[in-house]
Amino acid sequence: xxxxxxxxxxxxxxxxxxxxxxxxxxxxxxxxxxxxxxxxxxxxxxxxxxxxxxxxxxxxxxxxxxxxxxxxxxxxxxxxxxxxxxxxxxxxxxxxxxxxxxxxxxxxxxxxxxxxxxxxxxxxxxxxxxxxxxxxxxxxxxxxxxxxxxxxxxxxxxxxxxxxxxxxxxxxxxxxxxxxxxxxxxxxxxxxxxxxxxxxxxxxxxxxxxxxxxxxxxxxxxxxxxxxxxxxxxxxxxxxxxxxxxxxxxxxxx
Numbered sequence: 001x002x003x004x005x006x007x008x009x010x011x012x013x014x015x016x017x018x019x020x021x022x023x024x025x026x027x028x029x030x031x032x033x034x035x036x037x038x039x040x041x042x043x044x045x046x047x048x049x050x051x052x053x054x055x056x057x058x059x060x061x062x063x064x065x066x067x068x069x070x071x072x073x074x075x076x077x078x079x080x081x082x083x084x085x086x087x088x089x090x091x092x093x094x095x096x097x098x099x100x101x102x103x104x105x106x107x108x109x110x111x112x113x114x115x116x117x118x119x120x121x122x123x124x125x126x127x128x129x130x131x132x133x134x135x136x137x138x139x140x141x142x143x144x145x146x147x148x149x150x151x152x153x154x155x156x157x158x159x160x161x162x163x164x165x166x167x168x169x170x171x172x173x174x175x176x177x178x179x180x181x182x183x184x185x186x187x188x189x190x191x192x193x194x195x196x197x198x199x200x201x202x203x204x205x206x207x208x209x210x211x212x213x214x215x216x217x218x219x220x221x222x223x224x225x226x227x228x229x230x231x232x233x234x235x236x237x238x239x240x241x242x243x244x245x246x247x248x249x250x251x252x253x254x
Contacts, residue, residue, distance in 0.1 A: 003050055005084060005136045008077030016078060017085055017140040032062055034072050038082045045083065045128040053079070080132070085140025087126050091118050108157040109246050115150055116175050116242050123179035130180055134172065158253035170245050178238035185230045 006013070015021040016034060040061040044052050055066040055076055062069075073079050123129050137143065150171070154164045201208060209216045225232040 001051070001131065002133050003080060003131055004133050005081055005138045006077075008075055008079075008081060012074050013078045013081050014139065016073065016082055017138070031068060032064065032072065034082070036062065037069055037073055038079070038086050041079055041083050042087060042126070046126060050080070050128045050131050053083075055079070081138045081140065084129065084132055084138045085142045087122065087129065088140070088142035088146050090125070091122050091142075091146045108153050109250075111153045112150070112157075112171070112246060113239075113242055115153070116171055119146070119172075119175045120179050120182075120238065123176065124182060127179075127183050130176060130183075134176075154249070157249060159249050160252065163252060167245065167249055171242070174238070174241045174245065178234065178241070181237070182231070182234050185234060189230065 012021065021034070037058060041053050041058050044057055044061055053076065055069055055073075058079070059066040059069055073082065147168075150168060151164060154167055155161075159167060205211070222229050222233045
């Protein structure tokens, strides 16, 4: 089920995201912390998806009651934003942007490719990120830093300002689609299912290969990719799609 960011109180959420929230005043030693609560929620989401993330479940993960957490995090809406932003700090930097005047070289392409791969791997590590719609940004520091890094490299590539949103959107779409494909393909692997469908298809459409030769050619090639062909095919599709976008950007910067 798709979840939307920004469900909590805007003032409390942004204060927590940017470290401006006042901590609880319950004596010299705090029972827990916002960071511990967020980390526990991320662990639950990694195991069970976002449906498993409730204040009660997080409290149990920490050995505390749900009520004791509200002193630190007002509710689940704010918690989801904190989780989303927190894991983006794991997105490594893609290195310095190319030196001004040299943006049309190969360095910016390598940087963008690395950034996309890092983001794809982040989604594979935390699949629940794909459940959170990109329609509303979290507006946290780590999410924004990741976007700013990509925008800086696109700027140095020489791509005009008005075309950077389209490039950014295309890259995000490819990365998210590739991650979703990898996850779903891994979950759908069932040799018996494929054998049964192949046999039924041969009986129902004996002229399938003649009618759809290009599809058959691609399927035949993927069958030669060795162990875990679905994984190798997904990786090739991912890198190929990124390269096609980068080729398009190159044509706009020369």
